[in-house]
Amino acid sequence: MTEKLFYKDSYIKEFYAEVLSCEKEKNLYKIILDKTAFFPEGGGQTADTGFIGDAKVVDVQEKGEDIIHFADKEITGTVFCKLDFDRRYVKMQNHTGEHLMSGIAHRLFGAENVGFHLGDDVVTMDYDIQLTKEQLQQVELEANKAIYANTEIISHFPKPDELESLTYRAKLDLKENVRIIEIKDYDMCACCAPHVKRTGEVGLVKIVESMNWKGGTRLFIHCGLEGFLHYRKTYETVKAISGLLSAKQENLTQFVEKYMEDTNKLKYELEQADLERARLIATTFEKTDKSIVVKDGFLKTEGMRELVNLLKEKTDKCVCVLTGTDGAYRFIMGADNMPLRTLIKDINAKLNGKGGGNDQMVQGSFNSTFAEIEETIKSI
Ligand SMILES: [Zn+2]
Structure with a gap:
């Protein structure tokens, strides 16, 4: 049985552990430690990466009571382990951001979260109902206000009778070992993943894409550092386009609409001139x-x-x-x-x-x- 350090403290990035077993499988080694801070793949979130000794951890999976690390070298004894914590922290920001959004969408519009994917490049979440652009903007705004409120986030495993008295969001109907993530004043949700300690750490949440999905809504979001980098990239693009067109950023849409209208008119005129030239040559x-x-x-x-x-x-x-x-x-x-x-x-x-x-x-x-x-x- 592996002790799950990420449940004690989601900020553990380095730790010492005992290697309990290390077996070769194809070209990787399956390593089981007595304890680990590596979060395995699960609940829509991809696995942590990092190092166990000098062995590179490329995947982590949970199997029964054990957590199995897939690494590129054989390791024995007591080892120093180090997570790629920058990557993990972005996931924590995104995951807490998703809970905020889903909690607020549920409270305001009764939307149920029926799907979640937290990968390296993309964060998506699915709701069972269609939400309008205005509703989504309201959810996004409320979620950002919750970030500024810098509310505390608590994780705990309530006892079965306590659990019964709680109202919380959950995808599965579990009765035992349910871990609850409580964002005070905003949300309560069953979840096994690591989260940040206070909502302020989420930094920001922005919907970057939304679409109809199986009768409901699929959202693509960016939070925290990822959100900031996305903003910087988008801003540079807008600035460059505005420079190329000599148009003010705030009027860019109308300017491009007019530009496209003019271009289409020119294309039509060019086509007519082309046909006219053909007719003249024919004579x-x-x-x-x-x-x-x-x-x-x-x-x-x-x-x-x-x-x-x-x-x-x-x-x-x-x-x-x-x-x-x-x-x-x-x-x-x-x-x-x-x-x-x-x-x-x-x-x-x-x-x-x-x-x-x-x-x-x-x-x-x-x-x-x-x-x-x-x-x-x-x-x-
Ligand atoms: Zn979750």
């Missing part, structure tokens, strides 16, 4: 009994396609419209009475080409000179 061609090859440096895809369609009316053979320069041409070809899909294979082979399509229209690129292309197409 310069007479009817012919040969294939037509045209090169133009300005046409875009829509214009090229339009020109192919217009010129098909001037020949019974094929039309090839090109843009680009020798060695790097883009083409669109069209014909009404030719098996273009098959022909393009030979043409591609001759002209270092790529691309395909159907019998009416093919498109792609030729890595050849204009003279070579013209000669090949006109010989079809």
Whole structure:
């Protein structure tokens, strides 16, 4: 049986322990100590990492009364153990932040927490009901006020009769060895994980994403140091965009909306000009009994396609419209009475080409000179 130091004090980052057993399994060693501050994976939270002696702990699992550390070296005797406490502390901040949010969402709107994941990059929690943006903002605001109140957080294992008299949130209906995390004035919840001592240590809580999830709501949150780093990164992005656009940060949304509207208008005008150019070029061609090859440096895809369609009316053979320069041409070809899909294979082979399509229209690129292309197409 491993003594769980993280229940005595969640701030223990270094300790000495006796190695009770160390067995090789695949390329890792399964180490059981007489006591440990390494929190195992469980309840949605990933395991602690750190060192046992000079063995690196990569995973920790609870099995019955034992806590098994998976490490990269064989260890025996009395060992000095050290947690990666920076990583653990971020988890403590996030976990307490989640309890605050869930406690408040439950009290204000009756939301039940039905899922929780606390990984290295992401913290998510799921509620059984859909909450509106305004409701979520209210929960977030109340949770931050609870942080400023710097309320005490107490963990304890109530006796069964005491437990019965308590009103607390719980995912499982356990009767024995239930550990209660009480955030005074805000929440009471059954939980096995390490928490900070006072809400002030959570620093801040921010919802960074919310979505509908199985008929309820999934939230992504950041707390504490992680929340601050996220804020710094987001702020730098906003500042950079505001600089690039020469727009005030507070008006950025309206500015970008207007910018996108203008861009769409320009795109439309450009498309119209492209089609108009194609129509003008088409008027310069007479009817012919040969294939037509045209090169133009300005046409875009829509214009090229339009020109192919217009010129098909001037020949019974094929039309090839090109843009680009020798060695790097883009083409669109069209014909009404030719098996273009098959022909393009030979043409591609001759002209270092790529691309395909159907019998009416093919498109792609030729890595050849204009003279070579013209000669090949006109010989079809
Ligand atoms: Zn919890």
